[in-house]
Amino acid sequence: MNEKNNKPVVKLISKPENMLKTIYTACRTCYSADSPINIYENATDEEKMLNLIKNVVASGHHSTIEHIQVSFAISNVSRACTHQLVRHRLMSFSQKSQRYVKEKGQFDFIIPPTIEKNPELKTKFIDFMSEISNKYQEFIEAGIPAEDARFVLPNAAASSLVASLNLRELIHLANLRLCTRTQYEIRYMVKEMCRVLIEQEPWLKDYLVPKCDAIGFCDEHKPCGRKITKSELFEKAGI
Template identity: 50%
Template structure:
């Protein structure tokens, strides 16, 4: 049986390849996965999403009724730039409930079970539905993902990997043919098995997830997924898409323990920032008192 592998992926930097540059971008390769924004479309986002978020923000500081504010925002009596300005300020201040009023639904296809296991760990403000390995019987064998480190490895090692995957899928097919139920035959599926999901998330949760998963410390496949997701959101709203960034970007520093060596230079590690702060505040304390104080 031939295993239907996807295109090779690119891992993030390993300890042995670390340098002071941004770890290699998984986006340079087509991994055979897709993320499609199925709702909303550009028209809905442009017409209603920004006004809706603006209404949530403005209601806190206004005597006007929320429906009144919404109407003025939608019909343009409140300039779109003014709306975006308030929204940016509120998001930067961390008042996150205001961006829980809008949601995005993605069709995610061809990702590995390794990825989906990480993805569904997010609990707040996000809903998932995933292709069942119980109710779907994979007649031609399940499709799998091939990491680039294995694709580029010693050919003998790669062959052993492929044999292992093929063996597992063949056993699955034999068990299904012997009448073993799919819910049990699936126990032999490897983590490399591809899967499909629908994910609906509010904007707050999407920004949070993107902060974690666009970080170069994230695993290459899920990092790639969030690059695709960001691309989709940008296509309907460059303004809202601009908030999807590695968490160090809005923070201004990196808080990942694994980046204490500063190998990812997107932002300085917080230890380095605190060291500079400690030095400066120490110097400030050591300054001689101005004459005439005593």
């Protein structure tokens, strides 16, 4: 573990050259007698493009934003978190293999915040990571292959990966995982993915939000209080 950074590190490594124009062309192709090549070549008015995209996304026609895919390099994320992340089946992943990459010396690990903020528990945690590391190395030295020695490695072990997804799936991911009810690590990671993308494409700011911001109310089983709940909304409306 890098003491200075106990959190996922995210870098945007790839995005399409013509994000806005591509989505705009896709949206207009559905409803226009003009050819997509002409639409694309005549697309210059950025404000007009943004407005059309806003209307199309608001209307629920989300297939039009699948044409954009972005890729992130992610490191310093626990195997607990990656096991959760790779359940998003519309994403593409290339993850560091514990079968092929042997840990040399102390493996990197993530300390959960509830443990980190308690100095005593934190020390206990770090010491135990060191014990696990020793046990791993003992098995390696006894001739056990990395793919089997890793059976002692903990969920806390840090992993890294390249993850790609289209804009529709990214909005879905943000809607789900920016909710305050989400586990802190995946929430922080998704927040970072959104942040580094919005830095380069500021118009995405309004889309990469928790679900309650997108739909106007909270439909969680156990609401956090940030937004009116669905049942409160209906009650207030007298329905």
